Amino acid sequence: METKIGVFLCNCGGAINNIDFDATVKKVAKFPSVTCANLSSDLCLEKGKEKMISCIRGENIERVVVAACSPEFQEHIFREVLEKAGLNGHLLSMANIREQCSWTHDGDVTEKAVELVKMAVNRVRLLQPMEKKELPVNREVLVVGGGFSASNTALQLSRVGLRTTLLEKEAVLGDGTEEMESFYGFDTGSMISAVEVDKNIEVLTSAQMTEVGGKIGDFSVRIRQEGGEILRKYGAIVLATGHQTELALDSEPQLRAEDEAISGLNIVSQEQFCCMLGNSGLETEPKTIGFMFDFSDENSRFTTLATLNNALEAKKKWGSEIYVFYKSVKVDSAGMEKLYQEARDCGVVFLRSEVPPRITAENGRVKIEAKDVFLGEDVILACDVLVAEELYLPAEGAENLSSLLSIRRDSKGFFQDENVHLYPVGSEKKGIFFIGGCRGDLDLGRVLTDISSVVMKVHELLSSGKILVELEKVKADPQKCVACLTCIRVCPHGAIQLVRVDGSKEVAEISDLACDACGICAAICPAKAIKFQGYRDEEILAQIEAIQEL
């Protein structure tokens, strides 16, 4: 196919200085279909872009290669330049002659640069234009949960103009926030009141999802409440189902108390201890208290926080002797180091042990035995109350939610971050997010960050009521598709379904909205029916063709 390709090279203001650009331009200009090749020193700046546009127009260029910095930075900028010049933005291919050529090799790299340009020219020759379209989306958001994360997310979404439904399976909101309240000092009551009066928030209690279908911008959710079922539509779903704790003594064999008489002893959870602290009618104030954490569960940030807070509180309130048995103290949350120091200064004793302490009964008191790492000796403590280690687990129902929504969880059952560093609150399905305790062991700082993060993402997605998509970026050719269902089964984003075309034939259809352009379906289709624009087989093979062919 005869076409006119323009190659624009840039030396990045002189930052690329080990390429003989004159020789390169000469060689490149001779490549088939290349009708113009020139060098700039500032292609991404206004002046450079304007020159590029007039060159494209003047020489009737149909496709463009930009040989400069990495496409990771500037690809979208140059796509815009093409559009301004009247070309489809997708008819662009970039050659990375800076980060992956000039800057990493010694000496003259002209030969490699020319080859990289040839690879891009080969590819751009085959690229096809892509249309963009704005597809309407539902602007309502479903937030599953009723605690701190859920409520605050709903409030913030309301502030940016989005309507939310808070879906809580218990009868009331704010379940499970008491501990957080006492540690961080916020008021659940006023938070719930704010939610209840907010016109943009609908609260459904004693309600659960029973079925979810659809995709981002258009989820259909069946909700069961007392008295019936309703069907609702949402543009995005946020899971904020929180966590639960379980006494490690009940489930971890190495911590299991060895004596039968243990059941009669005062072994409590952090929450129960909180209640004791708050109970002004307590019969006897415990004189010696033991705490345990971090032996069986690495997710111990929250329990560390709870222990430090409770220990300090008990010290101040009752003046008891307090001993904390730990494997490691995780102080990586804001303010924790200070809290830890304060506890030590107050006289709380921290005893480090490599293995979980043995717990037995002695004269009606709890006996804890452990070998202190620093003393190198066994420490035996008889205490009135033991606040035992807790496991930090996802809240009940997480497994059910995971299968309803087809999103995965990690080995501990928390909702898996698809890429912890870059996309912390997103699931593998576009439009479904998770925040807060259901993601794992978080502290308030991180929860607040999660909330802001998800509000921003949802706002970005839904606020205009439209999402701009590239049409048919990945498409299954209905002529070639044999409905073998392979792509449907492997798509990690649940973006493909079987539809009927021409009245009878069933073929795979890829949703432009839900597709995340990975190409896994394109690679696996046995009939080679799926075309992924920009990364079709021919487009990849054309780059290979250019290698070693100079």
Add this chain to the structure above:
Amino acid sequence: MNGCIVAFCCEHSAYPAADLAGKLRLHYPENIRVIRVPCAGRVDVIHILKALEKGAAAVLVLGCEDGACHHITGNTRAKERVKYCNMLLKEVQIDGRPVAMFNLSPNAPHKFVRAVNEVTKIIKESGR
């Protein structure tokens, strides 16, 4: 040019890692040609075979770390395909040229450089 490595780099891990190597001016041999892909899972067996037919001394697929694939299963599938490819080559007794998979995160430029250096060494030692 001799001893060319064709490296398929995923845009969520290896490609940005290679870019970062450039920004840090880390040096590695010139004989590598990077092909950018949206996910290691896009790379198919025929791409690898065609690269070898064209004369590549080695073919690498670089994707996200285990468990951290942006598209969940892409890197696992790529690994399986690389394994399958090696089997195909062994079947026809052409298993002298390395076809391998590397996993790295986008902020690991040294891993990228190490992979390129390692493979270049193997190529040189086998006399290509």
Add this chain to the structure above:
Amino acid sequence: MIIAERKPMEEIKQAMAPYKKVLVAGCETCVAVCWAGGEKEVEILASQLRLARSAEGNEIVTLEATVERQCEKEMVEELKDKVAEVEAVLSLACGSGVQTMAELFEDKPVFPAVNTTFIGMPEKEGLWVEMCGACGDCFLDRTGGICPIVRCAKGLLNGPCGGTRRGGKCEIDPEKDCAWVLIYRRLEKQGRLDLMREYYSPKNFRAVKRPGRVQAAKA
């Protein structure tokens, strides 16, 4: 659908040894869906052959083509020009397709590149299992939809054999489920356990004369 599996590479290489120009022909139906002989497999096999022969210093030229169904004469006809150019054809289709090619192009040797194995279905991604024995005398309704001829290791019509292992596994292959246990459970769900007491006489394999012929009644 028909499930096939690529032959050992040694066999294919040996078959192609005397030739310098061949057509590698695939089929887009059954063998494509079970990843044995579709366009992708044609590409890969052709590439493998070229690499192998190049390394031996005995280059081979491969033409590649895939038709929708290699068992249809009209579709195979389309390959006429390509077949004329080559010395032999390497077909990745099932036995039906190989024979259609051989019949249409009688002067060219046609080699099968896959072994046609059974009629089956996908159990999960990449795994196909045999379901039907093509006995020509189907009684699946009476076995709850589970075929004992292929799914029972002994092909019993009046099972189980009494050697069923713990967990409902087969005596012969402990990895397999005992088909008759599966049949029992299925019939139980349907409330038709009385069928377990029916005696089935040996199948009349002459019901399907080889080679089989089926004439449709309507035009």
